[in-house]
Amino acid sequence: MKLIYIQRNTKQEKRFTEKMGMLYTNVTYVKKAFLGIPLKTLHTYRKTYYGEVKSCMDCNTAY
Template sequence: MKIIYIKRESNVKEVYRTSLGRLNWKVTYIKKYFLGMPFKTMHKYTHTFFTKKNNRVEKMLFI
């Protein structure tokens, strides 16, 4: 087992915003580990995927 190593982990996070609708974020963390325990996050990268765009103009009722 190595004493110090770097590991990259990715997961998908679902978030709802009122202005944009439902969003899927792919979050990637690059962390540095010491004896199997993370002690420093070197980089955090977020990529956004739009699943549905909420358009307020279409929801307005014109009477």
Template sequence: MKLFHIKRKTKLENRFSPKMGRLMTKVTYIKKYFLFLPIATLHKYRETYYGEVKMCDDCHLYI
């Protein structure tokens, strides 16, 4: 049994961009786990409609 492992999970989130407004996008999280408990998020990115991969820092969560 491994103590540390890495999982990739994709979920649908609401995002807000000043130029485009509200958009629903798939956000992929890459997390590091220790005995099935999440320790840290290693990387977070989103895929655009055209297939480009962008960082999530340019869009804020829509509240």
């Protein structure tokens, strides 16, 4: 059993972009975990309909 490992979680979130407006998309979080406890989020990205991978820094979370 590894002590430190990388885990990925995908959640569907509501995002807002200026060009497209309100957007429901699958957002993948890449986190570093120690014994199953998440420590730090390393990267957040989303895939578009065309298979393009984009960073989530360009769109805001809408609540």
